Amino acid sequence: MHVSTDEDHTGGRYIEPGAGYTRDTRYITTRITADGRDGYPVVAGRYRLVAARACPWANRTLIVRRLLGLEDALSLGLCGPVHDERSWTFDLDPGGVDPVLGIERLQDAYFARQPGYPRGITVPAIVDVPTGQVVTNDYAQITLDFSTEWTAFHREGAPDLFPESLRTEIGEVADDVYRDVNNGVYRCGFAGSQEAYDAAFDRLFARLDLLEERLSTRRYLVGESITEADVRLFTTLVRFDPVYHGHFKCNRNPLTAFPALWAYARDLFQTPGFGDTVDFVQIKQHYYRVHTDINPTRIVPRGPDLSGWVSPHGRDALGGRPFGDGTPPPPPRPAERVPAGHTPL
Template sequence: MAYVEDSEFERDTTYIPDRITRDGTTPDGRPGWPVEPGRYRLIVARACPWANRSIIVRRLLGLEDVLPMGIAGPEHDERSWTFTEDPGGRDPVLGIERLQEAYLARDPHYDRGVTVPAVVEIASGKVVTNDFPQITLDLSTEWREYHRPGAPDLYPADRADEIDEVMRWIYTEVNNGVYRCGFAGTQDAYEKAYDRLFTALDRLTERLRDQRYLVGDTITEADIRLFTTLARFDAVYHGHFKCNRSKLAEMPVLWAYARDLFTTPGFGDTTDFDHIKRHYYRVHTDINPTQIVPAGPDLSGWLEPHGREALGGRPFGDGTPPGPPPADEEVPAEHRARALAA
């Protein structure tokens, strides 16, 4: 959901605004749906940074049994994400070939972007919401009754204002900043976006130099939102989006921070570099018309020691790490081996 205005990239942020809340009511006046185990299906794509957030949050909170997940393939055309890696090319629960079908089931005249993550009501086959920033916050707050024992508090009430402030800034300057570089329509727009992005990354370096996490001494939603951009930086944004002042691996503080999270259960084990590279290099034909997927870079460094334990902090606070992902949700072993091989 994006367009270029005056040669500068702008993201269309008009999403289906419904929310899934504890009792189906919403204090902000948006349409509400009640939390019900098994009623909904979270549709994601491992390639997409916005969807990757919801995969991580769902896993950390242990919601696998109450909110089943469908995984779209890494590529899509102008119409929709598809389920090319499922048997028969269909989601095994919804029975659809394209996520677009769930959007059209809700609104036959739907003409906006078909995005992930999307929450679909299983019985009706209709999309409930694709409001990706709200989806993960609601998983933390509205689905709390169904969190696993030992689930971390990713959005603690006493730090919510600070987390919100940090997330707003990370979204505009970093999460969206790499896209402003990649889809700039002129040299001037690109150079402005480039300077803005690396100014933000330098600022993050200073923030994280002496503290392990972005807010407080535990992992919060803010860390998850930054991680999914950092995880894609060297694999695609550095080359494909021309964010090439430095690789992440050449920014010592951010590189160690990202590796710290990558080796934390729920982060690296939900990251599929194979899907990430195939998506960006094959879908963005305006940037990469040959659709050639580069063989590099060497990503084995993600598994090197990071040393950030010395800064203290407790990744899960008073909670515990999640268990292994369900077998049918594991990143394929061959993808990990191919990406992380030395």
């Protein structure tokens, strides 16, 4: 999720009249790897993951970090849900300063890596604590590297979220989901013309219809257990009714009108590592208060009713094992728990 003029730069221009929405995908692609080939080896305690619970792209890293048990190896800094035009900020911390990095704005870590960094100040980002510099904000690669490069620090019983035998299929499914769903909701919300909106709307719901069909006979998107593909779809589905349905005009149907997708989303939400990373209050605060071109009053709606997220889903009847040969993660650490009242769990 960017802080930039093309997405959610407060007071800026989100929507170019007459144009479709194009996401800036020029990320810092340096990788943290087991062999350190980019100059950043995997080392416990060296790096800090900076995320925001409001952001779907950052939410992926929170889920995968939890599932794999990387809490001891990779510390977590959380930005607040509402940023200004310059940067995500650490306003949830005492004094508005990240206690490890010693900065008020994530922008400072980007500028430490590249003075005057010209693109969006994005979460998630991984910061090298000794230098204070952002190593990478390439969110799609970050979670894959958690699964494949950080194995020395996986917890006992960590699931294999990116099994080698399924990687081609996971990639194909994830590409479709990204294009039409993850990014598709933004293409609806930030469309600059009726034509651009209509095209994005049609692609979004055509893909949701296909996913509904796929998930009507299988518990998970690929294989018999949770994979990276499920993580990537979940973070959009969990935001669909609270923000995308109304705020982004993705309103052919709410998620609750898709029997299989709604049950699938509830199944994941109730799985340790998923729903316990979701903060519905922050999600709504971010979208409705930051996107002032879409919602100039900054009024945050009180609905929808979230109690259905903890209702029975019945997906167990389809078989599958959520963690494969692994085990569920332990409960979230007290300092990382979603605040009471921000989730129905």
